[in-house]
Amino acid sequence: MTAPTLEPEPITAPTSRPAPATPPVITTDGTYAARLTHDGGSWFPERWSLDSPEPYAVPLPGSQPEEPGTEVLPMTDGRVLIHRVTDGRHVFALLYPTGPQTGEVPLGAVECGESRLTLLPPSPVGGQAYALAVGKGSTALWLVAGGAFGPEHVAEIPGRCSGGAWLDGEGRILALDRELGGRVKAVAVDLGRGGEVSPLLQIADESNDRVLLADAESGLLLIRSDAPGHDRLGWGVLGGTRPVRFPECLRLPDLAVTPFAIQPGQTLTPEGCAVALRIDGAAGSWLGVWRPSDRRLHQLAAPSGWLAGSGWWTREGALRLPYATEAVPCGVAEAEPIPPAAAPAPVAARPVPLQQAPLTGRTGVR
Template sequence: MTACAIETAAGDGTPVWPTRAGRGAFTITANGAYAARLAGSGEALYVERWTLDGPEPYAVPLPLAQPEEPGTLLLPLADGRVLVGRRVDGRRHTFSLLYPTGPETGELVLGAVEAPGSEELVLLPPSPDGICAYAMCVGPDTTTLWLVAGGAFGPEQVAEVKGRCSGGVWLDRTGRMLALDRRLDDGPVKAVAVDLERGGEVTPLLQITEESHDRLLLADPDSGLLLIRSDAPSPGHDRLGWGVLGSLLPVRFPECLRLDDAAVTPFAVQPGQVLMPEGCGVALRIDAAAGSWVGMWRPSSRRMHQLAAPEGWLAGAGLWTPEGVLRLPYATAGTPCGLAHLEEPAELPEPVAALARPKVCRPVPLQQAPLTDRRPAR
């Protein structure tokens, strides 16, 4: 599974996807082939596309006559084009596709989405199909989902979900099932599944206790592994836990993922571990006063390995290979486009049955999720 750089958490503890390009945001396609970020300095910002699936990574600048704003939305597609979203007149968001055409940059205008002043528009993480791109317009009481690339006639509304939503995690390999963290009125945040092929039909996905805030951070369709943040073990204090989609077992909150003076956020899961969630490698971004570094952990282990990140790491960005190698993008003055490889230190995994169960109320089983078929993609 690939993932993108995660910005600092919102005030309620929700991770913020890097859909506002900013300086540190780096987004990778679901298949790991391409990535995109804003490059440049000062006000001379431009889109830069990275190619990651060749013998060596390389970057292609995609500048236009007008520099990009710091808040430009970016999303790479699997065909090498980059979706760009720009805010106009305070409420309109225009979308285009950028692509290299020899020494120049081509631009295909797709259309615009209206977002009233009280609503916030963000891009969802790259779709697993690599073709479509979705935006989420978040209002006080309703969240609207838009297909902004991959449709036949420009941006089109595909779903309207009651409540204020955040997050965004794909649950399958086709780009049909989307998990969102939803708050209804003043109630707790609960992860729900949204079926984009059934008009945005909503199904409960995760509820550990009735009062707890339960968010889904990452999901791996091959193994069914879910990475969860919840305050169920200690109300008012979020903990990082894991569960399995469709399982009757409770969510577990390993003590090794809890650091006193640092924030721990998962950003990538090892793919290809079909029906073996305990064996999936999980990459974690660790942020503290001293800086950011990398954690590597598997549910079958009670230990999290903490490793130094490469110099210039685009913090929170990376992808696993199915063989278990973690690849981290970095940029320095000497190497403006680099990809470091980290291997997990050798360790005999402990049986997952030995992991202690948290002393909290038994959660509602995750089999409420609409996805129960986790056969490997063909």
């Protein structure tokens, strides 16, 4: 079956609402996805294979139904990490299909008291997975899959951390949004140096500055900050000398705009990276596609049954979007590439006033 193609035409409202299930989490290489879904009553994990000519889903039900808030994360070897909460303990296991049954490899548990523990986005190292346990005054970073002896405590970070974006392709440098002293600032955590923390994004002393997405190859960062006076979407380049910019085209009144995927492969031209955004309004959810160099937001109709907020880019610039309907329980739609505008002229490096060039260099990244 040929994947449906989305017409690159601006729209003012979506054609459908997302399917009633959690959006899938997709591996960094786009080979697998995993989500928690249901069959009308019972919740269970489901793995999607995305690198085959026809995508297909494999249900991975356990011996009993899962709780609605159970987290799942795909691994690049085809297994699915599951995070369950049992009697106050955070229990982890790897699931895999074994004919009609589901195999399960226990990984151990984390006991963190009243701390809230959540999985981080997939690591560039496909066999590893991390989680944050947020306490009252500090945040514990755990390696919950890929360690030698079950879950391993990696670092204790002062402050309450959230978010999570990988800044390199080796799974060493992690960007986190840290709340400390009443303000939120993005920091870089170096896992190769025992969780050493360094400032990453500090636009103004009193602003709240978060990293939403990062592309390790180009260094493009999508950020959200209230430095302009209210929350705005902006972008910058890791190691760049120019200040963070807040494009007016990403400011849509009465709509929520959230980036969810950056086109890879644009090593020397971060301004040419295509960015996919989820647009939410009273009528539902639809798509946005934008490049920093274009200064224009293209709005697209979402495919029927789009699992809103999920998708990935090919290096060639095609946006792929998972969807599920009664007729097609596992499908991938593709948006045709939108040609970039004329390439911007190179900008010579210039001195930048303090606080306007908040993105530190790739310190510690090898």
